[in-house]
Amino acid sequence: MKKAVQKRTLATRAKLIESAWKIISSKGYGALRVEEVVQDAAVAKGTFFAHFPDKDALMEIIIGSKIDTHLDALERQTPPENTDDFIRYLQPLMLFMTSERYVFDVILRHSGAAAKEEIGPIAQTFDRQVRVLAQWLSDGPYRKDVPAMILAEGIQAFAIQCMALHFCAINNELPIQKRMKLYLDAWLCPQNVS
């Protein structure tokens, strides 16, 4: 019973997303205004909200696709042999996520997929990232007493913690990568620490 998705619809949607990319690349994520997007795309404001439930939905698509690009690269890597590799591999993604306070906030807000039925693009990338990490963990010299999925979720939790503290005035004297190293060593190789 699904039919009739007019090509006009696709075109409008693509135009909106393209305009958004353009604005973001010149002014940054936080500076994007719906008003400006529709103006650049030459459609009415209401059209925007006919295509996206809200502004965040558009940001999710755009930020999610950025994250996916990073995950593509990560999937092409050979499994990290130690925690330093882990951190080096994850660095570009974490750098993007902290590139703007606004970006980090949007990611945080949607990492839990809200209470919606639909899983949003960003929540999907989180899910995907856990699977990538779990794969690495199964293949590498890491503790096996805990399920790889749990370890992977833990790494994600630590990464978020590090990024959050990076924005924090109290805690940002310890560089983000240094802190990540402390966490990962303790989390992944408990027997080697001390």
Place this chain on the structure above:
Amino acid sequence: MKKAVQKRTLATRAKLIESAWKIISSKGYGALRVEEVVQDAAVAKGTFFAHFPDKDALMEIIIGSKIDTHLDALERQTPPENTDDFIRYLQPLMLFMTSERYVFDVILRHSGAAAKEEIGPIAQTFDRQVRVLAQWLSDGPYRKDVPAMILAEGIQAFAIQCMALHFCAINNELPIQKRMKLYLDAWLCPQNVS
């Protein structure tokens, strides 16, 4: 060179906060409108923003004070003897933090103290919580190969992860406390796991 804080100022501020409490207790946090607060407090809208930089600042005060009450209770507890105790102790606080999606979002947004000079009330509670947890960890039968502060920060990271996943449509089949148990056992007692 600081002087002249009129008692009128304190009165107005107190009135605003009291009105906010009143509204929140009857309609919830997410339903609070600045308009309604000033109306209840019988002041002009501009007055609100003369007392608080923005709406979030008020929410921070209110939510922060709630969290502080929980921390007061935690400080009165005897140190937890195992991870189950940990989870039981933390449960009321985590319950509050997830009582509303809006509350959790505000907390997340300010846990990192933003980029401001001033450390906000919520960031302070996070700092305080880490110290409480670190104290427990030093006193109890937990791994000593990692600094207590790092362990404590880890617990905080896991708690946030559990709460975020609790809101998530993909991951909420595993109850929040169950998940926390998995994390904490692996994090605090790596030798006992498996």
Place this chain on the structure above:
DNA sequence: TTATAAATATGACCGTGGTCAATATTTATA
């Protein structure tokens, strides 16, 4: 007491995300 300066309060106004009934366009049907 009155003049003056500093602190506080006011409310009209603005920016921006989001809504919705009306209109226009496309597709399906006769």
Place this chain on the structure above:
DNA sequence: TATAAATATTGACCACGGTCATATTTATAA
């Protein structure tokens, strides 16, 4: 090809957080 139904677009309008020049109150000094 005409007409009806479904789908997409429009833009005036609203909600709500936040601003700021002006007015009012309070503290200080003569």
